[in-house]
Amino acid sequence: xxxxxxxxxxxxxxxxxxxxxxRFYVNGDYIYYLPINCVLNKSIHYIxxxxxxxxxxxxxxxxxxxxxxxxxxxxxxxxxxxxxxDERVLRYLKGETIEADDEEDGYRLLCVDSHPLGxxxxxxxxxxxxxxxxxxxx
Numbered sequence: 001x002x003x004x005x006x007x008x009x010x011x012x013x014x015x016x017x018x019x020x021x022x023r024f025y026v027n028g029d030y031i032y033y034l035p036i037n038c039v040l041n042k043s044i045h046y047i048x049x050x051x052x053x054x055x056x057x058x059x060x061x062x063x064x065x066x067x068x069x070x071x072x073x074x075x076x077x078x079x080x081x082x083x084x085x086d087e088r089v090l091r092y093l094k095g096e097t098i099e100a101d102d103e104e105d106g107y108r109l110l111c112v113d114s115h116p117l118g119x120x121x122x123x124x125x126x127x128x129x130x131x132x133x134x135x136x137x138x
Contacts, residue, residue, distance in 0.1 A: 003029055003056035011054075011061045011107065014077045029055045063107055065132040068118045076109040080120060080127065084113055092117065093137040098127045 008031060012019065025032045025040065032050040040046065051070055054063040073079045080100055082089050088098040089112050100108075104122045107130075111117065119130035 004059060005031075005056070005061075007059065007061040008054070008056065011063065014107070015071070016075050016077060017071075023050075024053070025050060029057065031055065031061075062130075063119055065118055065135070068109060068116050071109055071116050073109070073111040073114040073116065076111075078104065079109040079111045079116075080122075081114065082110065082112050086112075089117075090137070092120075092129060092131060095129050095131055095133065095136040097129055099125050100127050101125075 003026065005026070019033060023034045023036070023038070025034050027046070031053040032048070033053055034040075034050040038050065040049070052064040052066045054061055054067060056062075073081060082092075091098050092110060098120070100120075100122055103124050105124070106122065108120050108122050108127070109116055109118075110120050110127075118132060120127040121130055122128070
């Protein structure tokens with residue numbers, strides 16, 4: 001049974017890139033964006049192919065760190081832009097919750113000097129950290 005992709009489609013509205021919908025591949029709860037002219041052989045088990053966009057968990061789309069690293073600040077409609085000297089950058093890298101200057105709701109791409117670091121899930125001014133745990137600063 002395929003997961004409900006409505007939350008994924010809503011998420012894509014925040015990206016300033018138009019993806020070819022025929023290149024999305026759903027494998028279980030995971031959504032991938034396949035390379036151009038990619039043909040999957042059903043007799044082969046693929047561990048991962050293409051760009052991991054994210055996964056559907058509990059009926060909601062959660063974007064992947066791989067997708068964040070594949071985007072630029074201008075690819076996201078409203079990224080949270082921080083400068084390298086901002087104390088929130090180190091707090092984000094440590095996996096802590098940070099505060100934004102503006103109020104938003106939903107996922108945002110966090111960028112430092114226009115370079116992507118990862119995702120936050122913002123509710124009001126509060127930004128829940130979605131930075132990949134294996135990359136966090138100790």
